[in-house]
Amino acid sequence: MAIYLYELSSSDYWFPYPEDAMDDPNGLLAFGGDLHPERIFAAYQQGIFPWFGPQEPILWWSPAPRAVFDPVSYRPSRSVRKFQRKAQYTVTLNRATSSVIANCASTRSTEETWLNEDMIKAYIRLSEQGICHSVEVWRGSELVGGLYGLCIGQMFCGESMFSTQDNASKIALWYFCHHFALHGGKLIDCQVMNDHLLSLGAFELDRETYLTQLEKLRAQPLLKDCFTMQTLREPNISRDP
Structure with a gap:
């Protein structure tokens, strides 16, 4: 089954709504962007955080429940x-x-x-x-x-x-x-x-x-x-x- 995710731009710090996060895997919301401090801070202010393993792109999550x-x-x-x-x-x-x-x-x-x-x-x-x-x-x-x-x-x-x-x-x-x-x-x-x-x-x-x-x-x-x-x-x- 195909999984469709939001891809973040490198030119701004926009994030999709946390309510759009996937149920399986729980909370997966978007990929891409970068780890600039302003982007990470913007993510946490919206209930989103980065988490990804070796050889993976940057993944952004907002799981529920919290x-x-x-x-x-x-x-x-x-x-x-x-x-x-x-x-x-x-x-x-x-x-x-x-x-x-x-x-x-x-x-x-x-x-x-x-x-x-x-x-x-x-x-x-x-x-x-x-x-x-x-x-x-x-x-x-x-x-x-x-x-x-x-x-x-x-x-x-x-x-x-x-x-x-x-x-x-x-x-x-x-x-x-x-x-x-x-x-x-x-x-x-x-x-x-x-x-x-x-x-x-x-x-x-x-x-x-x-x-x-x-x-x-x-x-x-x-x-x-x-x-x-x-x-x-x-x-x-x-x-x-």
């Missing part, structure tokens, strides 16, 4: 809270964004990762423009976990996370949810549900509800110091949220 976290009500598991009370992890914000993105790529197999060299460069450029942000988890001076994504008003679009030590990515999510909520953040988009996200407390929104929330939140500002470079938790000093 997996999300509510940062205001988010609570980690009892075991994670107990672990963190004993752990000597430090949690920081925007101190090593390039390293977090690189680790998200390198800790997965070639078959699992969509973070090729061009994608890595694109998100690093977005971080330099103050759009892409990271949370880092450290054991001493070693980066052992983290996450990154794009801020779209009061919504944060999580892209990927990694962990090389127990619970490091879970702790990154926990501290980020607390921090984001304190600064006016209302929703964290994590794209497509899987067992891991479900175990962390993610839930799903249908396309209409998600797009309505996105339209409302993308125009709402956060408190101005939300994404300044800072430490969210220091061992034996900071209380847990």
Whole structure:
């Protein structure tokens, strides 16, 4: 059966409506264009993101339903809270964004990762423009976990996370949810549900509800110091949220 997709122009940053995305594969909307930061930012503002494998053209997606976290009500598991009370992890914000993105790529197999060299460069450029942000988890001076994504008003679009030590990515999510909520953040988009996200407390929104929330939140500002470079938790000093 033939599949007909929108082909994006290289001369503008237009995207088709997310409602036009395919059901199978879920959310496939368009192909082509490029990974210019302005195009990627325009895509996220409309609930669309790039995701493609080796030897594939650039593919653009807007799946439904959408997996999300509510940062205001988010609570980690009892075991994670107990672990963190004993752990000597430090949690920081925007101190090593390039390293977090690189680790998200390198800790997965070639078959699992969509973070090729061009994608890595694109998100690093977005971080330099103050759009892409990271949370880092450290054991001493070693980066052992983290996450990154794009801020779209009061919504944060999580892209990927990694962990090389127990619970490091879970702790990154926990501290980020607390921090984001304190600064006016209302929703964290994590794209497509899987067992891991479900175990962390993610839930799903249908396309209409998600797009309505996105339209409302993308125009709402956060408190101005939300994404300044800072430490969210220091061992034996900071209380847990």
